[in-house]
Amino acid sequence: MSVVAVSAAGVLMGLRFKAPALIAGTAVLLIGSLVWNGLGLPGYVTITRFLILAFAMACAYIVGLSISVHRKRTQG
Numbered sequence: 001m002s003v004v005a006v007s008a009a010g011v012l013m014g015l016r017f018k019a020p021a022l023i024a025g026t027a028v029l030l031i032g033s034l035v036w037n038g039l040g041l042p043g044y045v046t047i048t049r050f051l052i053l054a055f056a057m058a059c060a061y062i063v064g065l066s067i068s069v070h071r072k073r074t075q076g
Helices: 002-016 019-039 043-075
Strands: none
Touching: 002 019, 002 043, 019 043
16 A cells, blocks of 8 residues: 555656655655664565665656656647
């Protein structure tokens, strides 16, 4: 479920914001992953989960950015 939420946020960022938003979003995701590790999971689980979520967000960001560029081309 968290992959869907991160992907939706990535698409929305791609539609509205540019590269600094992706960097900030990745930083927030990293901090959130480290804070959420209060469950006592091993470090490799936290890092793997972060990498999967960061990859999903980056791919969704590219999709949102592509949609934004396509929309701008068709409007003007």
